[in-house]
Amino acid sequence: MRNDVLEVVLSEEEIQNKIIELGKQISKDYEGKNPLAICVLKGAVMFMGDLLKRIETDVEIDFMAVSSYGSSTESSGVVKIVKDLDTEVAGRHVLIVEDIIDSGLTLSYLSDMLHRRNCASLKIVTLLDKPHRRKVDLHIDYRGFEVEDAFLVGYGLDYGEKYRNVPFIFIPKPEVYS
Numbered sequence: 001m002r003n004d005v006l007e008v009v010l011s012e013e014e015i016q017n018k019i020i021e022l023g024k025q026i027s028k029d030y031e032g033k034n035p036l037a038i039c040v041l042k043g044a045v046m047f048m049g050d051l052l053k054r055i056e057t058d059v060e061i062d063f064m065a066v067s068s069y070g071s072s073t074e075s076s077g078v079v080k081i082v083k084d085l086d087t088e089v090a091g092r093h094v095l096i097v098e099d100i101i102d103s104g105l106t107l108s109y110l111s112d113m114l115h116r117r118n119c120a121s122l123k124i125v126t127l128l129d130k131p132h133r134r135k136v137d138l139h140i141d142y143r144g145f146e147v148e149d150a151f152l153v154g155y156g157l158d159y160g161e162k163y164r165n166v167p168f169i170f171i172p173k174p175e176v177y178s
């Protein structure tokens with residue numbers, strides 16, 4: 001075990017079992033629809049890879065990179081697009097794949113942008129949801145886990161770009177932030 005873990009919040013097994021469930025539901029809902037899954041980089045990269053393997057219908061993929069946290073644990077409130085999509089979304093069934101929804105600012109910004117580009121439908125799947133932190137109203141179609149109000153890392157989630165490669169999700173010891 002790593003020595004910077006205060007508490008393991010979700011084990012590798014819990015995460016993977018939940019992804020199997022989400023994959024089944026999404027496969028059923030999108031049967032025959034050829035959806036476009038959009039990974040919100042960088043945090044959603046692990047979840048995207050594991051989830052796609054559990055979706056049984058044909059899916060196309062693309063990536064967007066946005067950033068609002070930088071090396072802080074609080075959203076700056078300004079969503080910066082670092083990389084836009086390569087794919088035309090007009091007329092497509094878009095599924096946004098996110099690791100965590102916290103204030104909701106990132107996804108509210110992205111959803112508005114994709115609606116303006118005239119996608120045929122837009123749904124959101126997130127592995128983690130922190131509903132108590134929400135600053136804007138947001139409809140979430142598929143949710144893995146509701147989590148407590150603590151800054152989490154691992155499985156794609158970072159603090160200052162660290163911990164993304166850890167296969168489980170945890171609360172780090174307080175000294176990590178100092």
Ligand SMILES: O=P(O)(O)OC[C@H]1O[C@H](OP(=O)(O)OP(=O)(O)O)[C@H](O)[C@@H]1O
Nearest residue numbers: 041042043067068069102103104105106
């Ligand atoms: O609901 P919000 O308060 O907007 O927070 C959620 C977003 O913040 C994180 O991304 P971040 O901006 O840290 O970029 P990263 O994915 O590259 O870490 C996370 O991956 C979500 O995209």
Ligand code: HPA
Nearest residue numbers: 102150151152153157158
């Ligand atoms: O809890 C979190 N951890 C890492 N990144 C985040 N971005 C929003 N909330 C979080």
Ligand SMILES: [Mg+2]
Nearest residue numbers: 043069070158
């Ligand atoms: Mg981050």
